[in-house]
Amino acid sequence: MEFLKKYIKRYLSRIILMVILTILVAIFTLLTPIIFSFIIDNILQSPSNNIEIFGGISQKDGLIYSAIIVVAINLLLALFYYLRGKNNAILGDSVVLDIRNDLYHHIQLLPYDFFVKSDSGELIQKCTNDVDMIQRVFSNQLSEMVYCIMIAGCAMCYLFYLNFNLALLAFVSIPIIFVFAIVFFTKMQKRFLASDDADARLVSKLQEAINGVRVVKAFNNEKYEIEQFDKRNSEYREITFKMIKLLGLYYSVSDLLVYAQIILVVIFGIFAVLNHQITIGDLLIFITYETNILYPIRQLGRIIADIGKVSVSAARLKEIMDQPIEDQTTGIDHNITNDIVFDNVSFDYGNGIKVLQNISFNIKQGSVVAIMGTTGSGKSSLVHLLTRLYDCTSGKILIDGIDIKNINRKSLRKQIGIVLQEPYLYSKSIYDNIITSDISDNDVYESCKIACVHDVILSFKEKYKTLVGEKGVTLSGGQKQRIAIARTLARNFKVVIFDDSLSAVDTKTDKDIQENLSKLKGITKIIVCQRVNSAANADLIVMLDKGKICEIGKHDDLIKANGLYAKLYDLQNKVVGGLTNV
Numbered sequence: 001m002e003f004l005k006k007y008i009k010r011y012l013s014r015i016i017l018m019v020i021l022t023i024l025v026a027i028f029t030l031l032t033p034i035i036f037s038f039i040i041d042n043i044l045q046s047p048s049n050n051i052e053i054f055g056g057i058s059q060k061d062g063l064i065y066s067a068i069i070v071v072a073i074n075l076l077l078a079l080f081y082y083l084r085g086k087n088n089a090i091l092g093d094s095v096v097l098d099i100r101n102d103l104y105h106h107i108q109l110l111p112y113d114f115f116v117k118s119d120s121g122e123l124i125q126k127c128t129n130d131v132d133m134i135q136r137v138f139s140n141q142l143s144e145m146v147y148c149i150m151i152a153g154c155a156m157c158y159l160f161y162l163n164f165n166l167a168l169l170a171f172v173s174i175p176i177i178f179v180f181a182i183v184f185f186t187k188m189q190k191r192f193l194a195s196d197d198a199d200a201r202l203v204s205k206l207q208e209a210i211n212g213v214r215v216v217k218a219f220n221n222e223k224y225e226i227e228q229f230d231k232r233n234s235e236y237r238e239i240t241f242k243m244i245k246l247l248g249l250y251y252s253v254s255d256l257l258v259y260a261q262i263i264l265v266v267i268f269g270i271f272a273v274l275n276h277q278i279t280i281g282d283l284l285i286f287i288t289y290e291t292n293i294l295y296p297i298r299q300l301g302r303i304i305a306d307i308g309k310v311s312v313s314a315a316r317l318k319e320i321m322d323q324p325i326e327d328q329t330t331g332i333d334h335n336i337t338n339d340i341v342f343d344n345v346s347f348d349y350g351n352g353i354k355v356l357q358n359i360s361f362n363i364k365q366g367s368v369v370a371i372m373g374t375t376g377s378g379k380s381s382l383v384h385l386l387t388r389l390y391d392c393t394s395g396k397i398l399i400d401g402i403d404i405k406n407i408n409r410k411s412l413r414k415q416i417g418i419v420l421q422e423p424y425l426y427s428k429s430i431y432d433n434i435i436t437s438d439i440s441d442n443d444v445y446e447s448c449k450i451a452c453v454h455d456v457i458l459s460f461k462e463k464y465k466t467l468v469g470e471k472g473v474t475l476s477g478g479q480k481q482r483i484a485i486a487r488t489l490a491r492n493f494k495v496v497i498f499d500d501s502l503s504a505v506d507t508k509t510d511k512d513i514q515e516n517l518s519k520l521k522g523i524t525k526i527i528v529c530q531r532v533n534s535a536a537n538a539d540l541i542v543m544l545d546k547g548k549i550c551e552i553g554k555h556d557d558l559i560k561a562n563g564l565y566a567k568l569y570d571l572q573n574k575v576v577g578g579l580t581n582v
Contacts, residue, residue, distance in 0.1 A: 037281030092139025181301015
């Protein structure tokens with residue numbers, strides 16, 4: 001429960017108020033049977049019309065006064081119920097609001113590698129189901145636990161005061177019911193967790209199916225996906241249904257124990273009344289209090305077990321909060337003005353397999369550098385090192401002669417922009433996907449013109465206000481890439497990385513964008529690409545193969561070298577020529 005300590009301290013005053021209001025609810029709940037007991041024993045069974053306890057008033061007036069007292073007690077009880085419910089709701093919602101904000105803030109600051117290795121469905125499940133479980137504790141179960149303890153304690157004390165022997169009989173099954181509840185719900189924790197895990201797998205499958213709907217449609221794979229979802233859904237239903245059946249068995253057995261205990265009290269209570277050991281009013285109190293005690297005690301076992309479950313939820317959330325956040329501030333703020341140098345850089349993802357090996361080359365300020373290579377040659381890994389999504393495992397990356405590790409990430413990412421091959425567009429308008437507080441409308445339009453998408457946007461009915469759908473699903477791949485390029489260019493980065501972000505546009509548009517980019521002076525452009533045409537006009541072309549530089553130079557020099565680049569050039573020209581002849 002370490003995770004919850006700071007939230008308990010933060011809302012300690014509301015927790016104390018909850019305890020006070022719950023105690024008042026318990027006390028006033030127990031007062032009503034005492035008043036009715038008094039009415040039966042001292043008013044209804046009074047031998048004369050004058051009731052001495054009320055100063056000699058009539059039986060009728062005694063009933064009226066008693067009714068007023070009962071109404072007053074219940075009005076106060078209703079008020080305390082209302083205040084307790086309101087306080088509990090504020091307490092639960094406030095704690096959960098803080099937990100969600102803290103979680104989201106922390107998740108946003110986690111390093112990129114965390115998300116690569118995490119299952120998104122499980123992460124979402126933790127941030128929803130586990131948080132909801134904690135909310136139930138603060139908004140209901142803590143209060144109910146205090147109520148159970150308070151009402152059972154007060155009732156037991158008063159019943160022992162009325163008749164010790166009958167009180168002993170009244171509580172004979174309480175330890176059995178309580179222990180039964182504790183043992184049962186402790187054993188059930190594994191089933192609760194199994195149900196939660198099955199739910200997480202179901203959510204993950206649903207998310208996967210929605211995100212991959214284009215692939216499903218393209219391969220006519222709906223039947224398979226339905227079968228897979230049905231399998232996960234059936235698994236979740238089976239696990240949860242078994243859990244519900246066991247819960248039904250528990251409540252049936254515990255109800256049998258409760259009713260058996262009440263019947264026992266009624267039978268022996270009648271004999272006690274006949275033997276003048278207690279009054280009829282006292283018997284009413286015994287029967288009423290018995291119900292008030294047994295059901296809360298049964299519920300107390302469930303609450304204690306659920307609090308145990310909450311400890312699991314809190315531990316799962318603590319796992320996220322314990323993940324070290326990405327250090328974005330350590331290091332200097334540096335204004336990029338000069339060259340970028342890769343000096344014998346090597347990198348692996350922590351598994352010992354080198355993705356990049358001994359990479360060395362210079363990127364002149366304001367130049368265009370193309371990174372090419374075979375699939376899996378480390379092109380994307382190379383550019384990710386520049387924004388410090390990862391740090392190189394050996395060697396150095398120098399910016400203006402300063403080791404990139406000595407420059408804080410926040411400063412770097414303000415100056416180095418990246419356009420991904422699979423850009424993420426939010427379910428907003430095109431305009432809202434590009435604009436930020438420090439960008440003017442003119443910046444938006446100019447960046448779209450450079451990305452050759454301005455005229456396309458104007459052709460839409462709603463123009464820049466066109467909603468693109470989640471992940472830009474309503475746009476073509478090329479349109480998404482160009483809007484993503486515009487979004488990056490609008491921010492005036494000093495270094496812009498295009499990570500195969502022109503792969504979905506046609507050759508002419510690619511050429512037009514390249515020409516527009518060449519007019520942007522003072523900006524260093526790094527283009528990761530597969531097309532030779534995209535790299536031909538670059539100031540420097542770096543060819544990677546199996547994580548190593550196999551060729552480096554300008555287009556003409558690499559053609560003359562007759563290496564991998566030249567072969568790729570010939571292959572692509574033959575393909576284009578073949579398609580033209582067709």
